[in-house]
Amino acid sequence: MDHDLGFAPVRGRFPTLSARRAATRYGVPMNRPLEGRIILIAEDEPLIALQMTLALEDEGAFVIRARTLKEAIIGVEDHTLSAAILDHALNDADTSTVCERMSERNIPFVIYSDFERSNGAMLGGIHVEKTGRMPE
Numbered sequence: 001m002d003h004d005l006g007f008a009p010v011r012g013r014f015p016t017l018s019a020r021r022a023a024t025r026y027g028v029p030m031n032r033p034l035e036g037r038i039i040l041i042a043e044d045e046p047l048i049a050l051q052m053t054l055a056l057e058d059e060g061a062f063v064i065r066a067r068t069l070k071e072a073i074i075g076v077e078d079h080t081l082s083a084a085i086l087d088h089a090l091n092d093a094d095t096s097t098v099c100e101r102m103s104e105r106n107i108p109f110v111i112y113s114d115f116e117r118s119n120g121a122m123l124g125g126i127h128v129e130k131t132g133r134m135p136e
Contacts, residue, residue, distance in 0.1 A: 032060030040064045040084035042072035042098060043112070044091045048130075052085060069093040076101045086125070088113035099124060 103124035
């Protein structure tokens with residue numbers, strides 16, 4: 001059975017279409033654990049933000065993207081916000097004020113940053129280095 005995939009497979013792999021997107025396209029039901037969740041991503045590197053957005057949307061989340069501190073502050077005030085992933089060092093400022101507000105509202109957040117250690121307001125979240133390693 002031939003399917004029009006909309007792209008050419010490379011060596012048997014689908015380079016731009018995740019398994020979830022492919023399954024959804026062909027009507028295969030899949031569990032979407034983040035269905036109905038609203039996630040804020042504060043990231044100034046477009047490719048990283050895009051990759052995180054696509055991954056979260058694949059799991060059913062609605063993503064609010066912020067590239068600046070001002071946009072992140074507006075996003076954190078969304079009354080339906082479920083969680084956030086924050087780059088601590090945005091181009092225009094650090095996200096300490098966003099971390100403080102997330103902690104005040106008891107909303108979980110992850111700091112995804114080049115900084116090796118969390119301090120101050122960042123302590124309210126989980127810290128993951130941009131290398132992908134979890135702190136010891």
